[in-house]
Amino acid sequence: MKEIALHLLDIVQNSVRAGATHVDIRFLLDDQGVLEMGVRDDGCGMTPEFLEKVRSPFATTRTTRKVGLGIPLLMQNAMQSGGRVDIESTPGAGTDIAAYFVTSSIDCLPLGDLASTMASMIMGSPETPEFSIRCASDKGEMSFSTEEIRPVLEGVSLAEPSVVQWIRESLEEEIEPILGGIMK
Numbered sequence: 001m002k003e004i005a006l007h008l009l010d011i012v013q014n015s016v017r018a019g020a021t022h023v024d025i026r027f028l029l030d031d032q033g034v035l036e037m038g039v040r041d042d043g044c045g046m047t048p049e050f051l052e053k054v055r056s057p058f059a060t061t062r063t064t065r066k067v068g069l070g071i072p073l074l075m076q077n078a079m080q081s082g083g084r085v086d087i088e089s090t091p092g093a094g095t096d097i098a099a100y101f102v103t104s105s106i107d108c109l110p111l112g113d114l115a116s117t118m119a120s121m122i123m124g125s126p127e128t129p130e131f132s133i134r135c136a137s138d139k140g141e142m143s144f145s146t147e148e149i150r151p152v153l154e155g156v157s158l159a160e161p162s163v164v165q166w167i168r169e170s171l172e173e174e175i176e177p178i179l180g181g182i183m184k
């Protein structure tokens with residue numbers, strides 16, 4: 001994985017597969033340059049025993065192949081920068097994954113194209129789940145949610161190309177001043 005945004009894609013795919021109806025994403029950059037990428041969902045959750053195994057690359061409920069790599073790779077890349085990954089999960093209630101990246105490290109992945117990643121995730125699941133994103137740094141804060149814009153669209157699909165383009169462009173415009181310094 002070459003970008004943090006690609007890890008986001010994988011972690012969100014886990015939430016979608018877990019049957020989440022809400023996926024709330026956060027990117028919070030603190031004044032020490034530590035970036036938190038957080039994903040909270042209300043999907044099926046994991047038992048404490050399974051959660052222990054998820055931290056190793058052999059835990060998966062996938063039937064197409066034997067190993068799941070999404071979370072172990074995220075852990076590896078976060079730790080390579082000097083950060084870590086915290087996971088909280090409750091069966092039947094949901095999961096919260098927080099990955100911390102030390103952006104000043106030369107081993108830290110670039111953020112990548114967060115706006116395009118969000119737009120393609122929304123386009124790929126235009127009905128359920130509802131997505132939200134919040135970005136914050138000492139430069140400011142923004143938030144966006146599909147639930148908020150749905151009424152404005154009056155039934156037009158979130159997968160409609162012009163809507164997708166509008167989402168991507170407005171996210172880009174709003175995120176750049178907040179996280180712009182770590183995007184590439």
Ligand SMILES: Nc1ncnc2c1ncn2[C@@H]1O[C@H](COP(=O)(O)OP(=O)(O)OP(=O)(O)O)[C@@H](O)[C@H]1O
Nearest residue numbers: 014015018045059060061062068069070071072095
């Ligand atoms: N948000 C979540 N809610 C419920 N279960 C989850 C969640 N995230 C991960 N899991 C469980 O943990 C397993 C491991 O996840 P991981 O992303 O590491 O691998 P994978 O999704 O199985 O495969 P890959 O990511 O390589 O395509 C998943 O198969 C799933 O059973």
Ligand SMILES: [Mg+2]
Nearest residue numbers: 010014070071
């Ligand atoms: Mg995965």
